[in-house]
Amino acid sequence: MSEQANLSPTLVLGAGAWGTALAMAMARNGHETWLWGRDKQHYLQMQTSRENAKYLPGIAFPDALSVVDDVHKAIQSCGHVLISVPSKAFVESLQMIKPMLAAKTPVSWATKGLAPDTGELLYDVARSALGESHPLAVISGPSFAAEVAANLPTAFTVASEDGDFAKQLAGLFHSPTLRVYTTYDVLGVQIGGTVKNVLAISAGISDGLGYGANARAALITRGMAEIRRLAAALGAETETLFGLSGIGDLILTCTDDQSRNRQLGLAIGRGLSVDDAVKFVGKTVEGMDAAREVMLRARQADIEMPIVEQVCKILFEGYDPRESVQALLCREQKAELTPPVN
Ligand SMILES: NC(=O)C1=CN([C@@H]2O[C@H](COP(=O)(O)OP(=O)(O)OC[C@H]3O[C@@H](n4cnc5c(N)ncnc54)[C@H](OP(=O)(O)O)[C@@H]3O)[C@@H](O)[C@H]2O)C=CC1
Numbered sequence: 001m002s003e004q005a006n007l008s009p010t011l012v013l014g015a016g017a018w019g020t021a022l023a024m025a026m027a028r029n030g031h032e033t034w035l036w037g038r039d040k041q042h043y044l045q046m047q048t049s050r051e052n053a054k055y056l057p058g059i060a061f062p063d064a065l066s067v068v069d070d071v072h073k074a075i076q077s078c079g080h081v082l083i084s085v086p087s088k089a090f091v092e093s094l095q096m097i098k099p100m101l102a103a104k105t106p107v108s109w110a111t112k113g114l115a116p117d118t119g120e121l122l123y124d125v126a127r128s129a130l131g132e133s134h135p136l137a138v139i140s141g142p143s144f145a146a147e148v149a150a151n152l153p154t155a156f157t158v159a160s161e162d163g164d165f166a167k168q169l170a171g172l173f174h175s176p177t178l179r180v181y182t183t184y185d186v187l188g189v190q191i192g193g194t195v196k197n198v199l200a201i202s203a204g205i206s207d208g209l210g211y212g213a214n215a216r217a218a219l220i221t222r223g224m225a226e227i228r229r230l231a232a233a234l235g236a237e238t239e240t241l242f243g244l245s246g247i248g249d250l251i252l253t254c255t256d257d258q259s260r261n262r263q264l265g266l267a268i269g270r271g272l273s274v275d276d277a278v279k280f281v282g283k284t285v286e287g288m289d290a291a292r293e294v295m296l297r298a299r300q301a302d303i304e305m306p307i308v309e310q311v312c313k314i315l316f317e318g319y320d321p322r323e324s325v326q327a328l329l330c331r332e333q334k335a336e337l338t339p340p341v342n
């Protein structure tokens, strides 16, 4: 992609919390931004009140943000598409844009997770669905939608194999309150953003059970070791996992109750069944699907991810959370670091 390519206007597909917050951030910088959601009633509400009362009530849309109804026309005439739907709707979104997308129009997404069932990385899914001509990028990092919408200081990462596109996309968001870093390591960024959701469920369970700060810190640290193992096995850069999209997002979602993944864990730890906890949270919880898919990728790569494994047992096999914590504690004694062999 040339440095001069025009990304404007950006069409954001998915008028949930994160799609809306990202659209607001771009529009606040004066970039023409179109926001589309699948629900007609929701469209009418946003169009009339100039806010997203369903997901981010009370925060007015900037002037440069328009809510669009005719998504087909918008896909044909935009300069860039940003997908912000849950991972289970990602393939559907690609299929929707593909027939109307002009050649070479860049596509990015803010979805965190893997492809349902196969556990494929979304970058690979997008590449094979859209072909080679569209620059692709992933947006990830420690960033709660409500805080970005409220213009509170935030930093996140844009990853693309196309350095010019990464720079341009980061530039759409960059502002005195939003610091956006770029990287080429699309693999590492996707792995960090996916696995941290499963680990946030585990931290929530531990806190919900009343285990203390020590247990939470142990889960975060040993969880990080699991992310690193998977990332190394799949060929990501270790450095990425120590950045915003790795440790940054892991700390955010394991420690703050705004995280829906952590909320799910808290509800389970406090005694709700998994089904009741899902209903209680009532929002998108990516870690539910990711747990299964991450486990699949770990088995394929022949690596151990004991915390993710216990989360799967609790979510899908009816294991008692206390027994799962016990199982983690009762693993054989291990070295955190072994001396180098001369
Ligand atoms: N919220 C956050 O703070 C952050 C979220 N993310 C990631 O962003 C992604 C989206 O999350 P978020 O915005 O929070 O989720 P929300 O639940 O707030 O919104 C999801 C949006 O996707 C729409 N949607 C669901 N299924 C489809 C579909 N099949 N076709 C079109 N639209 C669909 C929903 O429409 P409807 O309203 O009609 O159901 C809704 O507008 C997730 O992967 C999440 O992990 C990443 C960073 C921060």
Ligand SMILES: O=C(CO)COP(=O)(O)O
Pocket (backbone or CB within 6 Å): 112, 141, 142, 143, 144, 145, 197, 200, 249, 252, 253, 258, 259, 260, 261, 262, 284, 285, 286
């Ligand atoms: O990814 C997020 C912040 O970076 C949002 O986390 P939750 O999906 O757990 O709410």
